[in-house]
Amino acid sequence: MIILITGAGSGIGKALSIYFSNKQNIVLAVSKSKKKIFELKVNYNNIIPFQCDVSKEDQVKKLHKRIIKKFSKIDVIINNAGIYGEVGKFYQSSFRKWKAAIEVNFFGTFLICKYFFNLLKKSKYKKIINFAGGGAFNALPNLSSYACSKSAVVRFSETISKELYQYKIKVNCVAPGFVDTEIHNSIIKAEKKKVGTSFYNHIIKKKKEGGVSMKTVISCVNFLVSTRSRNLTGKTISASFDKWNSKSFQKKISSINSSNRFTMTRVN
Numbered sequence: 001m002i003i004l005i006t007g008a009g010s011g012i013g014k015a016l017s018i019y020f021s022n023k024q025n026i027v028l029a030v031s032k033s034k035k036k037i038f039e040l041k042v043n044y045n046n047i048i049p050f051q052c053d054v055s056k057e058d059q060v061k062k063l064h065k066r067i068i069k070k071f072s073k074i075d076v077i078i079n080n081a082g083i084y085g086e087v088g089k090f091y092q093s094s095f096r097k098w099k100a101a102i103e104v105n106f107f108g109t110f111l112i113c114k115y116f117f118n119l120l121k122k123s124k125y126k127k128i129i130n131f132a133g134g135g136a137f138n139a140l141p142n143l144s145s146y147a148c149s150k151s152a153v154v155r156f157s158e159t160i161s162k163e164l165y166q167y168k169i170k171v172n173c174v175a176p177g178f179v180d181t182e183i184h185n186s187i188i189k190a191e192k193k194k195v196g197t198s199f200y201n202h203i204i205k206k207k208k209e210g211g212v213s214m215k216t217v218i219s220c221v222n223f224l225v226s227t228r229s230r231n232l233t234g235k236t237i238s239a240s241f242d243k244w245n246s247k248s249f250q251k252k253i254s255s256i257n258s259s260n261r262f263t264m265t266r267v268n
Helices: 011-021 034-043 057-070 095-120 144-163 182-189 197-209 214-225 247-251 253-257
Strands: 002-006 026-031 047-051 076-079 127-131 170-175 235-238
Touching: 002 011, 002 095, 011 026, 011 034, 011 047, 011 214, 026 034, 034 047, 047 057, 057 095, 076 095, 095 127, 095 144, 127 144, 127 214, 144 170, 170 214, 182 197, 247 253
Parallel strands: 002 026, 002 076, 026 047, 076 127, 127 170, 170 235
Antiparallel strands: none
């Protein structure tokens, strides 16, 4: 398979790139950091690096032109690029810094889906996997831009799953839980008062405990990429909580698709 992964320079994106490159796939590894992305290429032959800031439309257009010259299709898109963005009360935030998380996390996901749709629909696999995160389903005080961006990613994924249904493209989200990666360093470096005592202590505690293993997240993504997920679409799956790996879950995929389970739905 040909798999496009954003945010591939570090954290979960890097781990996914390495994992899928070992499965005899071709991984199109996309990162804003040229240094990080080309270090991957040195060690893994099946990884092709591309430098791109996915929040910039002109750069995504150029990325598309570069890839379409080499490949006639893409089988799987994994939108993993993400940042926490501005930390603190929304009314004390810099608008420029506040919107950064929206631009990377949400606009980046939108732009990759928009411009690579034409390559994806030529595949027989046709999978889009987007990353949800903390705040998508619960309020996340002092991290409003991050929470809003991840909520937007979930609703966007649910919406386009219906728009792309006619093309047999499956769209789902992964909620990875706390995985001990570089993204959390920005929280630790921020003032505890700005982050909020509760969330700051939560991050510190999770780092000490180790949080969700990278193996669990990779296994969940692999499930969604594989035929085991069948026609599952328009859902957000928790890597560490949901029983996605059970035979019972897989047998019920048809009924899950026709229900509001694993979706962003108001509870009356």
